[in-house]
Amino acid sequence: MSISRFSNPLAALLALALLGACAAKAPPAAVEIPLRNPTAPVGSQADAGLARLQGGWTVTEGAGMPAGARIEITPAELRIDGVALPLAEETPGRLRIGQEVLWVHWIDADNRTAAMGEPGGGRVWIMDRRGAPGERRAAAREILDWYGYDLSRMSGG
Numbered sequence: 001m002s003i004s005r006f007s008n009p010l011a012a013l014l015a016l017a018l019l020g021a022c023a024a025k026a027p028p029a030a031v032e033i034p035l036r037n038p039t040a041p042v043g044s045q046a047d048a049g050l051a052r053l054q055g056g057w058t059v060t061e062g063a064g065m066p067a068g069a070r071i072e073i074t075p076a077e078l079r080i081d082g083v084a085l086p087l088a089e090e091t092p093g094r095l096r097i098g099q100e101v102l103w104v105h106w107i108d109a110d111n112r113t114a115a116m117g118e119p120g121g122g123r124v125w126i127m128d129r130r131g132a133p134g135e136r137r138a139a140a141r142e143i144l145d146w147y148g149y150d151l152s153r154m155s156g157g
Contacts, residue, residue, distance in 0.1 A: 034121025043145065044093030045106055049093070059124050060125075060127065060137065064122055065124075102110070102118055113140055
């Protein structure tokens with residue numbers, strides 16, 4: 001049907017508007033789904049200062065951080081498999097690595113296992129001093145689950 005068939009100019013404009021409205025109904029652009037439900041509560045462990053994290057770790061499972069990665073934490077750097085990144089403690093339990101914020105969601109009383117994550121859902125992982133968290137793995141996963149992380153997307157463990 002051509003627009004010139006309409007004898008009434010108002011009808012022609014209405015037909016154009018309807019065609020334009022149909023064309024504007026394209027599906028939304030795809031976005032990457034975060035690893036964490038943004039409506040879930042989230043927090044960091046207030047007594048998890050940088051001193052408790054210093055030393056060597058092995059990632060036992062993660063998303064956005066490969067299982068088996070070796071992490072070394074010093075007062076000024078976080079090294080992932082030998083690659084050094086600048087590290088600053090914003091407050092106990094909250095770190096800044098370059099432009100990224102990472103939170104210590106949980107660390108056990110003996111500083112052997114920790115659950116780390118980016119509160120916006122960019123990455124999450126569990127790390128252990130010996131690479132085998134044992135029963136502490138369940139505690140770390142429970143905390144991460146409560147904070148809304150999608151544990152099914154973690155590899156390793």
